[in-house]
Amino acid sequence: xxxxxxxxxxxxxxxxxxxxxxxxxxxxxxxxxxxxxxxxxxxxxxxxxxxxxxxxxxxxxxxxxxxxxxxxxxxxxxxxxxxxxxxxxxxxxxxxxxxxxxxxxxxxxxxxxxxxxxxxxxxxxxxxxxxxxxxxxxxxxxxxxxxxxxxxxxxxxxxxxxxxxxxxxxxxxxxxxxxxxxxxxxxxxxxxxxxxxxxxxxxxxxxxxxxxxxxxxxxxxxxxxxxxxxxxxxxxxxxxxxxxxxxxxxxxxxxxxxxxxxxxxxxxxxxxxx
Amino acid sequence: xxxxxxxxxxxxxxxxxxxxxxxxxxxxxxxxxxxxxxxxxxxxxxxxxxxxxxxxxxxxxxxxxxxxxxxxxxxxxxxxxxxxxxxxxxxxxxxxxxxxxxxxxxxxxxx
Numbered sequence: 221x222x223x224x225x226x227x228x229x230x231x232x233x234x235x236x237x238x239x240x241x242x243x244x245x246x247x248x249x250x251x252x253x254x255x256x257x258x259x260x261x262x263x264x265x266x267x268x269x270x271x272x273x274x275x276x277x278x279x280x281x282x283x284x285x286x287x288x289x290x291x292x293x294x295x296x297x298x299x300x301x302x303x304x305x306x307x308x309x310x311x312x313x314x315x316x317x318x319x320x321x322x323x324x325x326x327x328x329x330x331x332x333x334x335x336x337x338x339x340x341x342x343x344x345x346x347x348x349x350x351x352x353x354x355x356x357x358x359x360x361x362x363x364x365x366x367x368x369x370x371x372x373x374x375x376x377x378x379x380x381x382x383x384x385x386x387x388x389x390x391x392x393x394x395x396x397x398x399x400x401x402x403x404x405x406x407x408x409x410x411x412x413x414x415x416x417x418x419x420x421x422x423x424x425x426x427x428x429x430x431x432x433x434x435x436x437x438x439x440x441x442x443x444x445x446x447x448x449x450x451x452x453x454x455x456x457x458x459x460x461x462x463x464x465x466x467x468x469x470x471x472x473x474x475x476x477x478x479x480x481x482x483x484x485x486x487x488x489x490x491x492x493x494x
Numbered sequence: 495x496x497x498x499x500x501x502x503x504x505x506x507x508x509x510x511x512x513x514x515x516x517x518x519x520x521x522x523x524x525x526x527x528x529x530x531x532x533x534x535x536x537x538x539x540x541x542x543x544x545x546x547x548x549x550x551x552x553x554x555x556x557x558x559x560x561x562x563x564x565x566x567x568x569x570x571x572x573x574x575x576x577x578x579x580x581x582x583x584x585x586x587x588x589x590x591x592x593x594x595x596x597x598x599x600x601x602x603x604x605x
Binding site for chain 1: 520521522525537538539540542543545546549556561562563564565566567568569570571
């Protein structure tokens with residue numbers, strides 16, 4: 221007789237986030253109970269409690285390093301934004317001065333500054349998640365997720381206000397979409413960077429999907445920085461549709477990289493369910 | 495990590511369940527045994543959390559069992575009390591008995 225398949229999402233979460241020494245046996249126990257007639261609700265409750273206890277146990281044992289990791293990550297992110305606002309934003313605000321002479325030396329200097337601006341934000345973002353996962357090593361994925369949630373939460377009051385404004389005036393919808401994209405990009409990049417920082421395999425040993433996605437993300441960021449800087453200098457606003465398509469592709473590739481990096485490196489040898 | 499030297503109530507209950515089950519002590523029967531005798535729902539996560547603490551203190555030892563299709567190919571982990579675990583359980587039991595002996599309130603609650 222064919223056995224009922226346990227709910228996939230809670231199983232997936234337990235496989236990826238469960239840190240207990242006997243996490244695999246726990247999942248087996250849940251599957252065994254599900255096969256004898258336990259409900260999906262029971263399975264979900266058991267999985268959520270197990271994950272919460274896991275996190276609590278790690279926090280209790282390593283609470284100081286967990287908090288320090290989050291503080292380090294937030295401080296580095298703030299430092300990156302401060303450096304960017306101090307060094308590169310003034311250059312960006314003067315871009316209109318060189319728009320009429322896009323092939324001048326001054327325009328080239330602004331172009332380089334804009335590329336460096338984006339590169340510095342990406343570098344600080346990567347250094348932040350690297351620091352987060354190095355300061356707290358006991359539950360690296362857990363602290364990474366917590367840090368990403370903090371990043372998203374920081375933006376939520378502004379997004380909520382913009383959403384409220386959009387309800388009153390539809391013209392704000394464009395800005396809302398742009399800011400939602402910004403938050404999604406930040407979250408996806410932080411997750412991808414963090415998972416990349418804690419990977420245990422060398423680049424050459426990774427499967428071709430992960431390598432391809434990583435190379436693609438790198439190329440997209442480089443190309444994106446060049447296109448963004450170039451279009452600002454040349455004042456190419458008519459290409460907004462192309463920019464949206466490019467940004468969507470960037471986000472999709474980042475999300476795919478997060479997905480493949482999150483997969484466990486060694487899968488359990490599962491016995492076929494008859 | 496700081497390790498407690500005394501047994502908590504849940505740890506005590508888990509150890510008693512292991513003792514009752516003998517060779518069949520793995521997650522599911524341990525949880526069922528506790529649920530049957532305490533009358534409350536037991537989460538497997540809390541059972542494993544207690545087992546890991548007891549294992550870290552050397553009071554319980556674990557061994558891998560068989561993987562079955564119904565478990566999605568995942569092996570069972572069987573637990574048994576170590577000599578130190580049994581000793582500590584006896585001490586806790588003795589202390590509980592000594593404290594509860596002769597208390598009329600407990601007798602009336604049981605009857």
